[in-house]
Amino acid sequence: MFLSQVWALLWSMTGSPQISRRGLLTGLAAGLASPALANAPGRSPFPKPRPGDGMRRALPATADLVARANVRGATSVALIDLESNMLLDGFAPALRLPPASTTKALTALYALRTLGPSHRFVTQLLRTGPIEGGVLKGDLILAGGGDPTLDTDALAELARSLSDAGVTAVSGNFYHDGTALPSIASIDPGQPDHLGYNPAIAGLNLNFNRVYFEWKREDGNYAVSMDARSGTLRPRVRVSSMSVQPRQAPIYTYERREGRDHWTVARGALGREGGRWLPVREPEAYAADVFRTLAGQTGISLKPSQPLPADLPSATSLSALNSAALPQILRGMLKYSTNLTAECVGLSATQALGARPETLAASGRSMASWYAAQMPYPAEMTFSDHSGLTDSTRISSRDLATALAQRGAITELGPLLKPVTLRDRQGNQLSDYPTAIFAKTGTLNFVSALGGYIVPPSGKRYAFCIMSADLDRRALLTRAQRDRPEGARPWARRARKLQNDLLLNWTRGLLT
Structure with missing residues (x-):
């Protein structure tokens, strides 16, 4: 069954088979805010696993598959019937393990139901004075609204809006404002400095808060550059610098000094040419630095940016740039597993509930409380962040699958998840398999997770979660070893094979 046919079937169950996907999401978001969702079901939420319910008894037991997989550490597995909320199958379903990036599926649902599917992030240019004869008689402010997807092309569009507004010069100062979200130096301080998927967070972000480092060997030396590239633009940046050093290791060193990110790289680690994304630690200054360059390219000279002072006179909007609607942002987050997006939408959702978290852990506690109110039984969840990058997040497979099994969640999340x-x-792809599976993966060193939905041809719907973790082995890793530790890849292959075999076993049973 093709995935489009699956969604046609799901939509028909809503009683509105002709409704568009966007309209369906919008309608559900409006209707699912009811307090009734927090009510417990009429039947017991703690049934014993019942492999005879639609499962062929001749198939291997889940415990046997887990034993055969030889995935060292612990494994937790749960399969939930969406109609009854009953646990149909499981292995240590109450064991709490790190869900890794599978957390992003829960963050997506949290954001959709809190912010609403029509939510857009807004980045603005503000002014503190009038425009007279083409001169802005006052200060210019680049104010972020928490948009995690702002890129250089969009920032260039905002820079051009100055000219469109008739501005040719700015007499005052240029300020940046990233206070829409708390300023956080990195998602997981335990990760190596140079990992681009572990950037800083702020209310003003650019290019997922990464700068592109490029090198090329010329006449025995290396020419290096740091830029904020997009598909068509490559503005140089002034807030990050790179120096090639005559050593073999460590590959990178980092130091924050005099308001700039100072990097060094080992000469012995560089080939003839190449490039990679590195994180930035002051996103607001980075975005403002690039904006200043882009404005200069339109003929408008700006002073070096400064943080917005608290005593600045009130400002009015000069122009604004809206992000894509939230479902489109979340689809990209779930497809590419972008950590910054998860943290920004999670923090924004928490703020929409009235809290003002200063840390990711504080916002994670708000998300855990929100889910606790939706669950049909007392559940214990610990979210240290919204992306799953931090391994101190803990949840059981039963709780994660039950959270995904909330009324209407499959229709909201399903179109955003990737098909499995x-x-x-024999390892051959089953491309024409009649059962549709769509899920979010999660991977850390010695942690592997998969959570999502199963829809067989019968139209019945199931939520599942499979998590494995060797926490003892992970705890032995030093900070420097967390990039590519020895043994992590073969362990992950075995964990992914177990996920495949469990899904294959379940779907063959569900087909009967």
Whole structure:
């Protein structure tokens, strides 16, 4: 069954088979805010696993598959019937493990139901004075609204809006404002400095808060550059610098000094040419630095940016740039597993509930409380962030699958999740498999998770979660070893094979 047919079937169950996907999401978001969702179901939420319910008894037991997989550490597995909220199958379903990036599926639902599917993030240019004869007689402010997807092309559009507003010069100062979200130096301080997927967070972000480092060997030396590239633009940046050093290791060193990110790289680690994204630690200054360059390219000279002072006179909007609607942002987050997006939408959702978290852990506690109110039984969840990058997040497979099994969640999340293609016992892809599976993966060193939905041809719907973790082995890793530790890849392959085999076993049973 093609995925589009699956969604047609799900939509028909809503009683509105002709409704558009966007309209369906919007309608559900409006209707799912009811307090009734927090009510407990009429039947017991703690049934014993019942492998005979639609499952062929001749199939291997889940415990046997877990034993055969030889995935060192612990494994927690749960399969939930969406109609009854009953646990149909499980292995240590109450064991709490790190869900890794599978957390992003829960963050997506949290954001959709809190911010609403029509939510857009807004980045603005503000002014403190009038425009007279083309001169802005006052200060210019680049104010972020928490948009995690702002890129250089969009920032260039905002810079051009100055000219469109008739501005040719600015007499006052240029300020940046990232206070829409708390300023956080990195998602997980335990990760190596140079990992681009572990950037800083602020209310003003650019290019997922990464700068592009490029190198090329010329006449025995290396020419290096740091830029904020997009598909068409490559503005140089002044807030980050790179120096090539005559050493073999460590590959990178980092130091924050005099308001700039100072990097060094080992000469022995560089080939003839290449490039990679590195994180920035002051996103607001980075975005303002690039904006100043882009404005200069339109003929408008700005002073170096400064943080917005608290005593600045009130400002009015000069122009604004809206992000894509939230479902589109979340689809990209779930497809590419972008950590910054998860943290920004999670923090924004928490603020929409009236809180003002200063840390990711504080916002994670708000998300855990929100989910606790939706669950049909007392559940214990610990979210240290919204992306799953931090391994101190803990949840059981039963709780994660039950959270995904909330009324209407499959219709909201399903179109945003990636389809899963199973493999047979010989490793061949089952491209025409009649059961649709769509899920979010999660991977850390010695942690692997998968959570999502199963829809067989019968139209019945199931939520599942499979998590494995060797926490003892992970705890032995030093900070420097967390990039590519020895043994992590073969362990992850075994964990992914277990996920495949469990799904294959379940779907063959569900087909009967």
